[in-house]
Amino acid sequence: MEGKDLRKAGLKVTLPRLKILEILETGGTRHKSAEDIYKALLGSNEDIGLATVYRVLTQFEAAGLVTRHHFENGMAVFELNEGAHHDHIVCVDCGRVEEFVDNGIEERQQRIAEELGYEISDHALVIYGHCRRPGCPGHGGGAGKPSVQS
Amino acid sequence: MEGKDLRKAGLKVTLPRLKILEILETGGTRHKSAEDIYKALLGSNEDIGLATVYRVLTQFEAAGLVTRHHFENGMAVFELNEGAHHDHIVCVDCGRVEEFVDNGIEERQQRIAEELGYEISDHALVIYGHCRRPGCPGHGGGAGKPSVQS
DNA sequence: ATGTATGCAAAACATTTGCACCTGG
DNA sequence: CCAGGTGCAAATGTTTTGCATACAT
Numbered sequence: 258m259e260g261k262d263l264r265k266a267g268l269k270v271t272l273p274r275l276k277i278l279e280i281l282e283t284g285g286t287r288h289k290s291a292e293d294i295y296k297a298l299l300g301s302n303e304d305i306g307l308a309t310v311y312r313v314l315t316q317f318e319a320a321g322l323v324t325r326h327h328f329e330n331g332m333a334v335f336e337l338n339e340g341a342h343h344d345h346i347v348c349v350d351c352g353r354v355e356e357f358v359d360n361g362i363e364e365r366q367q368r369i370a371e372e373l374g375y376e377i378s379d380h381a382l383v384i385y386g387h388c389r390r391p392g393c394p395g396h397g398g399g400a401g402k403p404s405v406q407s
Numbered sequence: 408m409e410g411k412d413l414r415k416a417g418l419k420v421t422l423p424r425l426k427i428l429e430i431l432e433t434g435g436t437r438h439k440s441a442e443d444i445y446k447a448l449l450g451s452n453e454d455i456g457l458a459t460v461y462r463v464l465t466q467f468e469a470a471g472l473v474t475r476h477h478f479e480n481g482m483a484v485f486e487l488n489e490g491a492h493h494d495h496i497v498c499v500d501c502g503r504v505e506e507f508v509d510n511g512i513e514e515r516q517q518r519i520a521e522e523l524g525y526e527i528s529d530h531a532l533v534i535y536g537h538c539r540r541p542g543c544p545g546h547g548g549g550a551g552k553p554s555v556q557s
Numbered sequence: 558a559t560g561t562a563t564g565c566a567a568a569a570c571a572t573t574t575g576c577a578c579c580t581g582g
Numbered sequence: 583c584c585a586g587g588t589g590c591a592a593a594t595g596t597t598t599t600g601c602a603t604a605c606a607t
Contacts, residue, residue, distance in 0.1 A: 269581065271587060291572080306589045311572060313587095327477045329531070331597090332571070346520065349528055357523065362515050366534055369507055370496065375536035378499055381479070382532040384516055386525035419606060421562060441597075456564045461597060463562095481571085482596070562605075569598065579588070 266320035273305045277313050281323065281337045288326065288334040288354050328383060344382040350395025353388055416470035423455045427463050431473065431487045438476065438484040438495075438504045478504075478533060494532040500545030503538055 260270035268274060280297045281289065289297075291310050298305045314335050317323040323335045328347055342363075343356040362382065370377045387395050410420035418424060430447045431439065439447075441464060445457045464485050467473040473485045478497055484504075492513075493506040512532065520527045537545050 269586065271581070273588070304589085308573075308590075309588055312574095315573095327479060327481055329477060331477045331481060331483060333481065346523060346525055348525065355523055357519055359515050359519060362512050365509050365512050366532075369509060370534055370536050373496060373505055373507065374539050375496055375498065375534070376539075377534055377536040379479075379536075380532070380534040382516075382530070384520055384525070384527055384530040386520050386527040386529075389524050389526075419561070421606070423563070442595095454564085457596095458565075458598075459563055462599095465598095559607095560605105561607100563603080565601095565603105567598105567600085570596085571594100572596100573592105573594065575592080576590095577588105578590105579586105580584105581586090582584100 262322065266317075266322055268316060268320060273303075273309050274313055274316075276301070276303050276305065277310060277317075278322075281335065286354070287356075288336050290332055290334050294335075326381065326383075329385065344384075346384040346386060348388040348390075348393060348395075349385050350387055351390065351393040353390065353393070412472065416467075416472055418466060418470060423453075423459050424463050424466075426451070426453050426455065427460060428467075428472075431485065436504070437506075438486050440482055440484050444485075476531070476533075479535060494534075496534040496536060498538040498540075498543060498545075499535050500537055501540065501543040503540065503543070 260275065262278065263270045263274055276298060277294055280294050280301075284297070286293075291307065291314060294314070295305075295307045295310045298310070314323060314325070318325050318335070322338055324338055326334050326336060326345070328334060328345075341358065343358045344362070346355050346357060347353070366380055367377065387393075410425065412428065413420045413424055426448060427444060430444050430451075434447070436443075441457065441460050444464070445455075445460045448455045448460070464473060464475070468475050468485070472488055474488055476484050476486065476495070478484060478495075479499075491508065493508045494512070496505050496507060497503070516530055517527065537543075
C-alpha cells in the first residue's frame with residue numbers, strides 16, 4: 258500500500274525504500290539524520306547499509322519526497338515533505354525543532370529578492386533559541402545564562 | 408595596529424591570526440571558506456597550515472570576531488562580524504552572496520519566538536535564488552552551463 | 558623563560574562511489 | 583530475464599587532533 262508514493266515518484270518499490278519511508282513517517286522527530294535512520298533500521302533488524310540510506314534519501318530529495326536541511330551543526334537532516342512549506346525554530350539547549358509559517362515573512366522575502374534582482378528558488382529560515390520547556394537544560398531556574406544576540 | 412581587535416578578544420597577537428584577519432577584511436567576497444583563506448595565504452607566500460586556519464577561525468568565532476555559516480552545500484564559510492546583523496541571499500548559479508536587513512522580518516521572528524515560548528539567541532535566514540547578473544551561468548548570457556533547478 | 562600557537566601528518570567524520578551480487582517487475 | 587538497486591569497502595572532501603617545534607610576552 259505504501260508503495261504508491263514511491264511509484265508516483267518514479268522510483269522502484271524496494272524494501273529499503275519502503276522501510277526508510279516508514280521510519281521518516283514514524284517517531285516523534287520529523288527531522289532525522291542519515292545516521293538516525295540507519296540506527297533505526299538496525300533497531301528493526303533490517304539489513305540495510307548506510308550507503309543505501311544516503312542514496313535513498315538523495316533520491317527522495319530529488320523526487321521531492323523529502324527536504325534536506327543543514328542546521329547550524331553542518332550535519333544534514335531530512336524531513337518528510339508533507340504539503341505546505343514552513344520554517345523552523347530550534348532549541349539550542351535540547352535540540353527540539355518546531356515548525357511555523359508566517360505569511361508576512363514569506364511576502365517580504367519575495368519582495369527583497371525582487372528588489373535585489375533574484376528569482377527565488379528556495380529559502381531557509383531557522384531561528385535558534387532557548388525553549389522554556391520543563392526538562393530542557395539551559396535554564397537553571399532564575400540563573401539563566403545570558404543569551405548572545407548577533 | 409591591527410592587533411587591537413585580537414588583544415581585545417583575549418587572543419595572543421600572532422602572525423597567522425593577523426594575516427587571517429587581514430584576508431577576511433580584504434577582497435570583494437565577505438564570505439570565505441577555510442580553503443579560500445588558506446589559498447589566499449599561500450598566494451601571499453605565507454607559510455600557514457590549513458589546520459591553523461581552522462583553529463584560528465574557530466577561535467575567532469568563539470571570540471565573536473567572525474560568524475560561521477553553513478549555506479546549503481554543507482561547507483562552512485566565515486564572515487567578519489562588523490556591527491549590524493543581516494541575512495543572506497545566495498545565487499545558486501554563481502555562488503554570489505548578498506546581504507540584507509528587513510526590520511519587518513526581524514520583528515515577526517521575535518513575535519513568533521515569543522508565541523512559541525522561545526527566547527531567541529540567534530537566527531539564520533538564507534534565500535536561494537537565481538541572480539540576473541551578466542556572466543552568471545544559469546541564464547543564457549554568454550558561455551553559461553545550464554542551471555540545475557532544485 | 559614559559560606557556561601557548563603553529564605546522565605537519567594522521568585521525569575523525571559525514572558523505573559518495575565502484576563493483577559484484579541480489580531483487581523487483 | 584534484465585535493468586536497476588543494494589551491500590560492502592574503499593575513496594572523497596572537510597574539519598579536527600596529537601605531537602614536536604617555534605614564537606609572543
